[in-house]
Amino acid sequence: KAGVTQTPRYLIKTRGQQVTLSCSPISGHRSVSWYQQTPGQGLQFLFEYFSETQRNKGNFPGRFSGRQFSNSRSEMNVSTLELGDSALYLCASSLAPSGLDTQYFGPGTRLTVL
Amino acid sequence: EDQVTQSPEALRLQEGESSSLNCSYTVSGLRGLFWYRQDPGKGPEFLFTLYSAGEEKEKERLKATLTKKESFLHITAPKPEDSATYLCAVRGRFSGGYNKLIFGAGTRLAVHP
Numbered sequence: 001k002a003g004v005t006q007t008p009r010y011l012i013k014t015r016g017q018q019v020t021l022s023c024s025p026i027s028g029h030r031s032v033s034w035y036q037q038t039p040g041q042g043l044q045f046l047f048e049y050f051s052e053t054q055r056n057k058g059n060f061p062g063r064f065s066g067r068q069f070s071n072s073r074s075e076m077n078v079s080t081l082e083l084g085d086s087a088l089y090l091c092a093s094s095l096a097p098s099g100l101d102t103q104y105f106g107p108g109t110r111l112t113v114l
Numbered sequence: 115e116d117q118v119t120q121s122p123e124a125l126r127l128q129e130g131e132s133s134s135l136n137c138s139y140t141v142s143g144l145r146g147l148f149w150y151r152q153d154p155g156k157g158p159e160f161l162f163t164l165y166s167a168g169e170e171k172e173k174e175r176l177k178a179t180l181t182k183k184e185s186f187l188h189i190t191a192p193k194p195e196d197s198a199t200y201l202c203a204v205r206g207r208f209s210g211g212y213n214k215l216i217f218g219a220g221t222r223l224a225v226h227p
Contacts, residue, residue, distance in 0.1 A: 004157070042217055042219045043217035090157050105160075108155075108156070
């Protein structure tokens with residue numbers, strides 16, 4: 001079974017631009033969560049989607065948004081990029097939301113903001 | 115405050131030198147503790163899930179145990195390929211009825227031949 005895939009793998013943007021990242025979950029998984037990972041803050045939860053509905057949200061500004069499609073694929077968008085948004089963005093999928101299911105991570109998208 | 119603390123931050127071992135990594139938590143309503151391994155520039159790789167105190171899981175040279183307040187990841191006779199950052203995550207129940215996964219900062223393990 002194919003794992004979680006994320007595109008693109010690497011991205012370079014400048015301050016003020018916006019960016020969209022994509023995540024395809026493991027086949028059959030309906031829950032997708034997004035995380036930001038930086039050396040200083042570690043893994044920080046952004047949001048979780050299940051059946052096209054946002055189920056949970058972390059403490060990030062409104063510039064960070066996401067959505068999920070009917071095929072469970074998910075996108076996250078960051079508008080008005082800041083230097084501090086440079087990070088590894090990770091997507092994780094699981095069978096069900098907010099329960100005892102294990103989350104499986106994708107390889108991540110490395111975003112660099114110049 | 116709900117939090118997850120991992121120790122030590124970094125650990126250097128000689129090949130074959132067994133040791134343990136610690137993950138302590140203060141999350142209410144524990145709904146699972148997860149161990150992941152992460153190699154540089156890659157996404158975390160799932161290792162174990164533990165649900166209740168006293169539970170143990172094993173995989174090759176790794177063994178994870180869980181008590182009411184902490185979990186240990188024991189590494190027996192490690193090899194250089196075990197070098198990675200090991201992340202602990204705890205899922206707990208928060209106000210509003212939502213469950214959230216909180217990650218520790220990780221332990222960077224380096225195993226030298």
